[in-house]
Amino acid sequence: MKVAIIGGGAVGLLIAAYISKAKMEPIIYTRREEQALALNEQGLKMYKNGIAENFAIKALPISKGLSGEEEIVIVTVKQYDVKKVIDFLSNSQITKPILFLQNGMGHLTYLSELSSPSIYVGIVEHGVLRYSDTCIAHTGEGQIKVAPFKEKTASFDRFVKELDAIGFRTIMEENWYPVLVKKLIVNAVINPLTALYKVKNGALLTNQSFYNNMIAIFQEVTCAVELKDVSKVWDEVVAICKKTSENFSSMYKDIENNRPTEIDSILGYLLAEGKKNSMNMPLTSFLYNSIKGMENKREGEGNG
Numbered sequence: 001m002k003v004a005i006i007g008g009g010a011v012g013l014l015i016a017a018y019i020s021k022a023k024m025e026p027i028i029y030t031r032r033e034e035q036a037l038a039l040n041e042q043g044l045k046m047y048k049n050g051i052a053e054n055f056a057i058k059a060l061p062i063s064k065g066l067s068g069e070e071e072i073v074i075v076t077v078k079q080y081d082v083k084k085v086i087d088f089l090s091n092s093q094i095t096k097p098i099l100f101l102q103n104g105m106g107h108l109t110y111l112s113e114l115s116s117p118s119i120y121v122g123i124v125e126h127g128v129l130r131y132s133d134t135c136i137a138h139t140g141e142g143q144i145k146v147a148p149f150k151e152k153t154a155s156f157d158r159f160v161k162e163l164d165a166i167g168f169r170t171i172m173e174e175n176w177y178p179v180l181v182k183k184l185i186v187n188a189v190i191n192p193l194t195a196l197y198k199v200k201n202g203a204l205l206t207n208q209s210f211y212n213n214m215i216a217i218f219q220e221v222t223c224a225v226e227l228k229d230v231s232k233v234w235d236e237v238v239a240i241c242k243k244t245s246e247n248f249s250s251m252y253k254d255i256e257n258n259r260p261t262e263i264d265s266i267l268g269y270l271l272a273e274g275k276k277n278s279m280n281m282p283l284t285s286f287l288y289n290s291i292k293g294m295e296n297k298r299e300g301e302g303n304g
């Protein structure tokens with residue numbers, strides 16, 4: 001089975017490696033022509049537990065359009081690039097099943113623009129670092145959870161089973177909302193606070209003052225969404241914080257590296273949900289504006 005992956009970043013390259021291991025054929029569609037050239041020439045290298053594995057990979061620049069050979073399309077760009085990819089997919093009238101793997105939930109509003117009858121959404125619970133355009137490290141073994149957003153297809157079910165069968169845990173859930181909303185809450189609590197305080201995830205648990213703020217944010221954001229068993233979700237937030245205690249969150253790293261963050265799809269989405277119910281969310285609003293301000297500072301607005 002040929003699988004298109006749009007976005008040759010950390011997650012896209014990780015999935016391409018495991019699709020290759022499962023004896024399927026990934027085709028990576030890159031934003032930059034030079035990345036496609038490098039992948040075709042050098043292949044993809046993945047480190048896991050210090051051991052490197054090489055994969056021969058086909059890659060094409062997305063500007064040339066999809067080849068049309070693929071049975072499934074997976075979108076692994078960051079949330080703020082999803083709209084562009086959706087415009088591309090809808091202009092190309094792609095009717096294959098499409099899976100979106102992003103943190104946050106802001107991108108969901110655009111999915112209705114797609115002509116494909118079958119759409120899936122999912123979350124990634126792996127840790128992966130991209131060292132270069134052709135080299136990644138699979139640093140944290142986790143799982144991928146996917147769920148149908150619009151109509152299931154047999155080929156997609158088969159794809160999930162084939163990936164799972166090689167030990168790359170891939171779980172098909174019935175309902176997308178609980179899957180995405182739990183990850184949203186995890187990211188809403190951990191990412192902005194760690195980016196603001198410039199600390200590793202674990203510091204939110206070990207510093208009592210940070211921990212108090214973590215609880216306060218959790219209490220506020222969970223009121224904005226439909227969530228069953230809130231105390232279980234809190235346990236999950238704490239467990240993930242412990243498991244990733246030595247990691248810097250993706251938002252911390254985005255700010256440190258002068259990149260845009262996914263704040264709009266995380267706290268921006270929660271603020272919009274709260275607004276629908278006339279909720280007052282001062283802490284979330286403060287955090288949202290803090291991260292937006294830090295993004296703007298990078299652009300030279302307020303460096304003093």
Ligand SMILES: NC(=O)C1=CN([C@@H]2O[C@H](COP(=O)(O)OP(=O)(O)OC[C@H]3O[C@@H](n4cnc5c(N)ncnc54)[C@H](OP(=O)(O)O)[C@@H]3O)[C@@H](O)[C@H]2O)C=CC1
Nearest residue numbers: 007008009010011030031076077078081102103124127128
């Ligand atoms: N990394 C991780 O460990 C985890 C990431 N996630 C989530 O997964 C999603 C992807 O993250 P990640 O892989 O880390 O992000 P990266 O920034 O590493 O990768 C995104 C890739 O998308 C490419 N891209 C952007 N726009 C386009 C386009 N129009 N067409 C084709 N390619 C495009 C970028 O190209 P270019 O290189 O040219 O900029 C980049 O290679 C995010 O929502 C993230 O929050 C979730 C869990 C873990």
Ligand SMILES: CC(C)(CO)C(=O)C(=O)O
Nearest residue numbers: 190244247248249250251
């Ligand atoms: C789970 C967590 C918080 C791990 O760092 C993450 O998903 C991120 O950093 O974006």
